[in-house]
Amino acid sequence: MATVTLTSSPLSGHLLRRRRGRLCTKHHIQTQHRLPRAWRLYCAPEGGGGEVSAPPAPSAAEDQAPQEQPHDFYLLATNRSDFNDIIMVIDSPAARYLVLDHNKNVHSILPKTTVWTNSYWDEFVSLPAVVPRGPVALLGLGAGTAAHLMLKFWPWLQLVGWEIDPMIVELSRDYFGVSDLEKATESGGSLSVHIGDALSPSATVEGGFAGIVVDLFCDGKIIPQLQEAATWLEIAQKLMPGGRIMVNCGGADVEESLASSWVQNPTVKALCSAFPGQLNWKRLSEQESVNYVTLTGPLPDLDEWSASVPSELSTKVKQWVPCELA
Template sequence: MPSTSPRNSAAHRARRGSTARRTEAPARSRPLPLPRPPRSKRRKSSRMTSTSSPPTEASSTRSSWSSTRPPRDTSSWTTTLEFYVWLCRAENIHSVLPKTTVWTNSYWDEFVSLPPVVPLGPVALLGLGAGTAAHLMLKFWPWLQLVGWEIDPMIVDLSRQFFGMSELEKATESGGSLSVHIGDALSLSATVEGGFAGIVVDLFCDGKVIPQLQEVETWLQIAKKLMPGGRIMVNCGGADVEESLSSSWVQNPTVKALCSAFPGQLNWKRLSENESVNYVAMTGPLPDLDEWSASVPSELSTKVKQWVPCELA
């Protein structure tokens, strides 16, 4: 049975040295609506230039179910006042690189709350994309050993050049780093000896959750890759624009599959309209919310208290 209490954050950090890392802002992850300028403003905004410029051409490569297809040209790259943004072919937000801040104000921020409620050990990122989640998690937990899977090699190449992924692959002063694997995140080989302490799942195709994530068996197979007490945290996708913010989790087929796979052991929340209106879910018993709140960065202390258990109707 997984532990229901987060580890003491101060002690947790002390065992691995200072949490101070670098000052640059995070980057990347996957599609789904992120607060962004309207289409007209987005197209008028300036593109990255000089050392931040994307390549003049980037041909599309094979990508079976990965939403992270490389841009066909630089029109898929844009910059707003606060973010460098990489748009997928369907013009959903694929990855972001905050320029002057740390937080994305979207579902990527939620992944930062996972380390305090899982055992010590490696954390998998299934659906690495350009690495938004990895930037955030290593910013606040620089001792983490992240292991990411991305299906498209060109995404990895471009991310190393323009989204700072190569810096994440270097060890921090506290010993943390990102290990990048190119391949199918759902393959049996996407694992490590001893299992993962946590698994972050963020897998999309053309702006939609891949269909495998709506199948109970997929989640049972992913769970086998966890060490005892480990948890899975999932970006379950955005809601239909017709739905109200009070809509139940039953409106989301990925959450429904998760709830069936882990009865009595699943929690969920829905982000606000200002945060992309995504559903996110996490396996395991609901942690002590007060302890969890005290163990995360202050910007997340209120947000973690919004988690609730998922109960079958």
Template sequence: MDTVTPLTASLLRVRGHLFHRRRGRLHAKQHPRPQRRLTRTAGLHCAPEPDGGGAEVSAPPASAAVEEQAPQERPEDFMLLAANRSDFNEIIMVIDSPAARYLVLDHNRNIHSILPKTTVWTNSYWDEFVSLPAIVPRGPVALLGLGAGTATHLMLKFWPWLQLIGWEIDPMIIELSRDYFGMSDLEKATESGGSLSVHIGDALSPSATVEGGFAGIVVDLFCDGKVIPQLQEAETWLQIAKKLMPDGRIMVNCGGGDTEESLSSSWVQNPTVKALCSAFPGQLCWKRLSEKESVNYVALTGPLPDLDEWSASVPSELSTKVKQWVPCDLA
């Protein structure tokens, strides 16, 4: 019999943004500071080991209080498939649910990757990366911060000829991703010749490049639920840009705003976006995802693309979303 321990589902966060269940879908909610807990109890089942024994994990403490819960909302069960630690992450969990599988890291229990089961799309910033190949030259695309391969699944689904090259610093994450997130399949060539090449190491290392440069670079580098500090420095972005081929572009998950007030302000209070603007004055576009997605800021280097052409060249689910990009002009 499986061991059952309680889990507060609201402790699952995507890059620092609170995810909670409403009507069977995951939605992101920006939390003000100090952090406000929105909890509801769910059952966490530990998958049994092959010998019949229960998985040995340190379960998060049960939450007795339910501070906010939708009326008549039923708790949802989550299955803990794997729990481990590494030199880079003190907590690594693979959590399964009927709707999706999650890679959860660090004490804040941030979701670093999602593998949806009932749809292709994540309803979060990973979906934005699918639009990048339509506006860059033909060539290899780098993924700096591979995680369990959420962006890779999406990009190869719609652009099966892509040569994706991903960097992930934690070998344990790659091992679990091959076991639980289908990364091994991504490393095999598609019928159109596309595939993922995995590199374990520092994504910001000078060696993280290819001859001739990348057509595009996707940057999704976080630690403890925050964008890594190096990405808040203009010089870091200038070094990354040197790895592009002519007319190549960088697309970035910049995380959320510094404060609750910044979400309603007319310009972005986001240190990563400000560093990008400093590095690429007049050559940066940005957008903020909606609350139904993840309230993250995403950025794109280079001039604003022709939005009508871009809209016509991406999957229909993204055709309206790409028209929300605007030039970034921070005073």
């Protein structure tokens, strides 16, 4: 799993302002992403969002540089909920981040200077090209990173997202533009947001989904239910004929080198058991968070798939291979 623990100046230790709330077991959350290791966290200026104060004045040396440095991060909002005792919205010149849990991992990203995240979220954009036309589920919506990307390139999509934490949904609308995704595009696509358990039997639609994207984590680890073949068979029942599931499986269960076998990932093993001969996988590069992603169903024709996705993904989809237990 690509995990980066946020460490900042002593200022950040005084930033958390929490609402009262009962702390419950957390589940069904997004996963982490890599941030630069050298960074400084400031409170946002007045009007920047959230109950935060202005950043410290720059030194004489800093005053000669641009006001916003690439590794300067600004805290826009902090909160807690029944599902997450640490919730932060952090801004930078390049992107905005949703940070959760005690390890302070990034669970959603909204890029500013590019469309792409250079991480596993980008892979989800290739799913509509290999499934029937129909609604696509996002199990683990977070702050809407996947939804932004998919509607950008497939504006006719009917996305249906599930997020268990109402506070994250509120922040996603206020800070990550999810409220705009809930409005119909010119092509008729939109995002429908549901607050609740993504694995509930009620998380379905009449006629089934054309595709299901699964991205469910807790405390930096994929939730235990997804390490059981029975869970995947239940999810597959929500598909229409010809539908597929694409999954962010995280990293290996133990420390490993890039040459190590995917079989160390318990979620991939569970999927392979649930869909023998009908599972494909790829591993993202170290620059892309070193996550495994999987796709159910027969391996698509890679040339046709490559020609039907955005050019930035045309080479990447050719990296998919069948997944078979040794």
